[in-house]
Amino acid sequence: MANQVLLKGGLLIDGNGGGVIENAGVLNHGERITAVGPVDLIPVPENVEIVDVEGKVIMPGLVDAHVHLIGVKNLNLMLAVLEPTEIQMGRALKDLPKLIDAGVTAIRDVGSPVALHIRNLIKDGVYEGPRVKTSYKILGQTGGHGDIHMLPPEFNMNRTCDGVDDCRKAAREQFRAGADFIKICSSGGVLSEKDDPRSPQLTVEEISAIVYEAEAVGSYVASHAQSTQGIINALKAGVKTIEHGILIDEEGIELMLENEAYLVPTLAIVKRIVDVGDQYGVPEFGLRKARTYYDLHIQNMKKAYAAGVKIAAGTDFAGCDPVAHGGNALELELLVNDVGVTPMEAIVSGTKTSAEAIGLGDEIGTIEKGKLADLIIVDGNPAEDISVLLDTNNIKQVYVGGKRYKNGEAVKKEVELI
Template identity: 35%
Template structure:
């Protein structure tokens, strides 16, 4: 069989099965065989490295890759914003992430530039601008500035943080505008947030009827709505309105987890950003952010345990913001400490692929799947700190193309 064989590796296929020694054949961007390479085949020698599917980060903000306070204050030129966005995209790829779901901040041009290969980066799925209620989470304008000026800060084709809606009709218009710009799914903020300008974590935002409008528009296009949500009241509103995924889920309790399970709603916890934000000064954030963080990590851990017991699909997202997003794999290391390295890997591969609607093409090492693969210098299933070190990702393939490393 023609193609290139990756030989001499230990395959952890993303399903949760025990790793096995096997060779993997790649042809035209697809995995065409798994077994033993035939004599005389073109090979890449992995030399005993662990081969996993390309990692998937289900919660990224490439459009927030600059110093945050300066970016929110609109003090950074578009050229610098672009440079920072594209640097973060390359960093994701170098850390072993071949697919990311951008949950707010970039406009359609970024997705296109990376897809065309003009800039190094992973496969990007994007919601475009976040949908937020007037003055809600996702709005960072100055208190004195009229809200109607907010959209003037967008840079078309590059970055567009959020669109604000004051009622269901405005939300319908804004989600249709997001789809016009190329959004592949929708994200609504239905509670306050940690990095908030005008809200609190306990706030609920958007009514059931408003959320249902976004769900209706998404379903009309064969896609879904995910929601930024920390508290149970906001999560329950969103689940009953028909959303398919919850981001963060900090305070999920048993009744809310059961409701999510009944409606087949997935969860994407985000631990790395909590760790990142504890250095509020180093992150150039408003010092009040530190107060909002109090107890978030502990509650998120409890919510993860409750959600796992309820049988939810639990993905993985880093939610990193700011100019240094190199250690995106830290999310896997943190999750490995709470569950296991294998569970973290499965969440970051096959489960995330399922949540993103890509389960038939990426997320596992299987014949017929896209050849998104990472070869690790050390075994991350024995030492999950490996996931957090980009240098440990020796070879990274996206669609069968070697994006990082050199063949031997």
């Protein structure tokens, strides 16, 4: 019989953005939530484990909608592709407990040769970690952002594709390998040497072919899109999520609203590169481009937020300094401090909206009856001070599908079996 756990007496933030519930209770039966609300109104079944979380906050686990579970040593991609993937997989596996420790219960990997295998190992119970959705290899044009064009083509870890037919085949290859969705590059980027964030990449026709293949198998496309035209092209072709969105303009914002697309700003990686990237081997071209566009990026995110665009939280962290996993709540803090969202809106971005963006909105992201019991117990109230989530010592318990992966002693005031 599945274990039943009642989290009792905490302040509930359910992820929907509404009011909090004091002296709340959440009853988990196996992997799912079976009751939520004032604890006095929840019938207590026999043989239930009661965990007293009085003085703590119960909230959904964090969902990082843009990471690279890739195990690189640094952000110099030329060096990364020269390492064996087996070594990188070893490093990436070490990142799983860091993510759990930070309260991250689900991630979307947007490009990694090893994340697909790590996802499968977690599903098989060989390793413990957050839920993983992955695109496997990134699709991009020859000489574009997805092409490691500082090295000969045979070193490329991603999949270059040119023309409608080749793009269609490339998408099919990723799904054949087991990808959950497709990641493309419809513009240049910051950490690629020879292209420019202002440049569009892939045509609308090429992107449309990839979107068709994704939708044919019930999936979707996420696009690295920093240039104004690259964002517009991706949205016209039916892309679901826009990653970065640095140079989004009014037309792009309108298209996002019309298409009900999601924007994943990834402010955290740029902030870290601008602040300390020069101390950790970030190439000079990456430092220069990050510094050039950082302020403009923030201003355009403010415009998108004011217009009502759906914003999901993603860090673009890759597991190495200065973007090591474990500090993933930085994205929420930047949304509050730089973009101007409220702490509660940031929580929704990092839970409910991110879950929707990665295709798991029906299962996780909010604490509701019937959903998977992905939740965390926090010391401090992030709805009042979002920075509480940045200190992993404040994340006292972490549950993924009802299974407790982190169990802070400070929470265990009362643990008993009835």
